[in-house]
Amino acid sequence: MxxxxxxxxxxxxxxxxxxxxxxxxxxxxxxxxPSRAYVRDAKAMAATPADVVEYPDRYLFVVDMPGIKGSEMRVQVENDNVLVVSGERRREKGKEKEEGVQYVRMERRVGKFMRKFVIPDNADKDAISAVCQDGVLTVTVPKYPPPQPKRPKTIEVKTA
Missing domain, CATH: 1.20.5 (Single alpha-helices involved in coiled-coils or other helix-helix interfaces)
Structure with missing residues (x-):
């Protein structure tokens, strides 16, 4: 229905x-x-907007998380190449308990959220950092410097 x-x-x-x-x-x-857990995770991923920006020396993953404290967020690397940003937004407690107070409209999402990103091979996974400011989480993934071109090896020719 x-x-x-x-x-x-x-x-x-x-x-x-x-x-x-x-x-x-x-x-x-x-x-x-699909299992309920799969559907829940899919909805959580779809409801968490993010931008991925590539610079010459790093990748930036910028995720909107208004109203969530940094201590409520988790940033992890799984399977050596998947960046996982997750956490939970909880409903404000006490509003429903006040006399005569009720929600007229509730559109801000509460509950678990998660985003997964594949990290490129040239990323330095040991130097990842994350900063949360004004409800925006920025995860910086530095790149390894490009490999130096191999110089040709000169072999001395000896005469016999």
Whole structure:
């Protein structure tokens, strides 16, 4: 049932509707259905905007994370070539408990977020740094210097 057809639209209802659709598909016996964890991770990745910029000496991964503290973010390298940025945005506590206070609209996403990026081979994975400022996480991945061109080796010719 699409709840939007009856004029009700909210992120919570959309999430519940997606969950109901997943359980209906699972009941039909389909074996290739995505798991709930996969769907959750896919939504988390799609909801986290990011830019990747290449400079001559480094790569920058710029991820928007408004309202999230640096201590709530995690930056990791998996499988030696995948940069993973993850964390969780929690709902502000106490607002619903106040007398007469209720959400009229709730559009800011809460919950887990994650982005994965493949790191190029010329990246120095041991020198990665991350800085969070004004809700923007910037991960800097330096590049290795380009290899020096090999000089031809001169072999002395001896006379016999």
């Amino acid at each position: 699409d709840l939007r057809n009856v004029g009700v639209e909210s992120p919570l209802l959309s999430m519940l509707e997606d969950m109901l659709e997943l359980s209906e598909e699972a009941e039909k016996g389909g074996r290739n259905n």
